Amino acid sequence: MAKWVMVIDLDKCTACQACVVACQVENNIPIAGPDETERQRIIRWMEIIPFIYGEYPDVRMRLLPRPCMQCDNPPCTKVCPVRATMLGPEGIVAQIYPRCIGCRYCTSACPYTVKYFNWHTPSWPEEMRNSLNPDVSVRPAGVVEKCTFCIHRLQKAREKAAAEGRQLREGDYIPACVQTCPSCAMYFGDSENPKSIVSDLIKSPRAFRLLEEIGTEPKVYYLSEGQ
Amino acid sequence: MALTRRDFIKVVGIGAFAATTGCTKLSEFMDEGAVSVPPNGVEKWIPSVCGQCSGGCGIIARVIDGRVVKIEGNPLSPINRGTLCARGQAGLQVLYDPDRIRAPLRRVGDRGSDRWREIGWDEAIGEVAERLNGIRRKGIPHKVAMISGSERGSMDLLLCRFMEALGSPNYFLMPDDNDDIQIDAISVMQGIKGRPLFDISRARYILSFGSPLIETFSSPVQTMRMYGEFRGGNGKMRGRLVHISPRLSVTGIKADRWVPLRPGTEGVFALGIAHVIIKESLYDRDFISSHTSGFDGFREILLKEYTPSYVSKITSLAEDRTIEIAREFASFRPSLAIANRCRLYDQMAIHSLNALIGSIGKRGGIIFQSAPGPYALPLSERAIAMTPISGSPYTLSEAIRNGSPYSLEALLIYNCNPLFSLPDMHEASRGIPFIVSFSPFMNETARTADLILPNNTYLENWGDVLSHTAEGTAIGIRQPVLKPIYRTMQTGDVILRIARNMGGDIEKSMPWGSFKDALFYSLRQLRKRKGEVFGISKGLRGEEEFLEAMLAGGGYREPSDYQRPGEFDFHQVTSPQAVRDYKKGLSGGDEKDYPLYLNIHRLSTHSGITDYNQPYLKESLTPEIPEAWDSWVEINPETGKRRGISTGDMVVVESQAGRIRLRARLYQGIMPDVVSIPFGLGEAGLGRWNKNIGVNPEKILVKDIDLPSGNLIRNSTRVRIYRADG
């Protein structure tokens, strides 16, 4: 069984936010607008988070691209009363919208703050509806959503491989953020496949995961800067 | 890197908690009838070229039953190799912008009254032709000017040709954000006009003097790819980056070290570094003896005057800093010094560092490819006797206002927004009797036009973009990925129709039936050259097959001829005039009344584009400052404390040229005597995501033109700042 893993090399990352926008376009993320942004209700499955250390002039900053960590031991699924969020067979934490009752327990259980609540029915100006991706459903009001590792792309890649009568190959399935990364700082693949790039990278001495100490077993790895 | 749970909660937690403690009843949010996504259908991927900046990235558009649902990078393009930046990804919000201009418009109220009437294309084209013919008949065609957004391809050549045929020398290219490097210094010191290429991926050490290296530089996606390689991608050794600037930008954050430096002292600091390199004999003797002149004089002045202690006095940096950086720069070769496009003499001082260590004309340094590009429309023969109204776009407004050397009768504006990004153009535009805009968007400039002949957006257009990579030259081919959605028309076609309507010589010199014909005319010539179609190396028979393959692959590439770097002239760096300029530092207002410098910084999401009505980009303005949908002014916390200003307060920033109100944001990454405001917001367009969003800091710039280069100096204005309520 595959185990999908993302690796982000912070040394190569330029924090350009191509991943952020690619994700929004790919996944039909609603436009927040100034008021909802002010209320902190903006949805960004992928987000660059700034951390600042020290004071002028000895100030250091870190800019961290943060998708869903797809934890192998996810705190969010355990608190869901209706099994609307659960760990899938290949390690992707699913969000099943029709089951979601909007209690938002998972939102607060997630230590990485990757879950977003739909406060309204998302709407687009009529002219923009043509740009919606038909592979991804638009979420209704009252449900929680988050990064899916673009799982619809996995389904499509599987179908395509099956139609061509072959196995899924490395690189057949990558999320939109990884595909667009200009500095090639993001990697994606199956860590169970010993020949994949990611299975090599996660063994790097630079590799770390966020809040590893709390035992969530994230499947997003970072490679540290400056080495 | 230690990231604790507390760090997370501090930075991102508030929103999440607010969301979980909200007390509104759930039922209020339950499905009010969710939006349905238009159905799936037949999928096509069509190659084209991004139009959000001049970088020339190849794209492929995913089209389903005539709807464009995603843009990806074209993996065959040598520029971007399958990737795109945030702007490239947001391109669908240009195409499907609900506030686009949908048909030709005639202004019916006063200028700026925003009252328009839709007219037909024949009427619009007929009127422009008639007005221009009238001006020609009076024998004053030089009084027609055009400002064009820089586009490196056939469209630029076509417009240039049109203006020549008309008899006007006044074809201006808008300064391009992506050209923010020491081009002026390179052209003065080495006599080279072409675009230099910074071979970032092979460099081992980069000294950035305030350069927006990873925000918006040259061809941004290509630069980011090279940056990834510089950081040890492709199995190379990891390069080191030092960023010197008053503000901690994204480039500064990503750098191995940020050195805060007082505005206007970059040149002196560079000369201090040069002093150490010379004194410690760390320079490249071979390069200096074979490729430069004037070194002895330069050396003498430097050793005498630009000692670490003098440099430290001017820059307020510790002497050790200069020495340490100089040693690193000279020893980690190949290294690169990159300047911002600032004052000419500062650029020259910085660029002299590249000459000292021989980083010119070689790998890991600055490479020069032969110009011009591999193809061209033949330019018309017509000689134009008149001199242009202004030598630089930055001085255009002054020339227009003063009517000197002459006044303007008509101004045509294509693919740019000069009223937003050139100083004083509002006032200047009032004196021009006839203004024509080709903008697809109701931006600040289009709003003052008399006629708007709206262009298609780039996804609906034909075109080509010439770009350079370290490996060679590429021409990306832009083709429509869908038919125009509205009653808009490709400006290339409009220009040809205007020419036909005007008749006579002008018609004769613009013989193509459509812009596509002109484009194909120049693309066909490529077949005789040594390059290849994207993705195909050989085996194409005949012209038509060649053209088809180019359209299917997205473009054409060929290896470069490298230009030998011109002899590098050290004299000028330490000429009496230059020395005077370094000493003078920045002007820009009285220090007592205006104690702070205004810095204007670039946002990667809002550079190089003419239309800012793109909500995804407004939400994610920049990663280091959590602000969206508004402008802010960054203030050092110490400076804020002394004035009783905290983050979120409304403040006034005031210079001799005016004042603006905006929100304060205390930031540890800004020097205490500098404040910084991002450029890109406050565009007074009518798009719903533009209108009343942010302010344009250039409105309070004290106009300061660097005479030797004609550049606008953006960091010399002094300001004061106070709470809006106090």
Ligand code: SF4
């Ligand atoms: S760098 Fe320029 S051309 Fe390339 S994707 Fe970004 S905006 Fe488009």
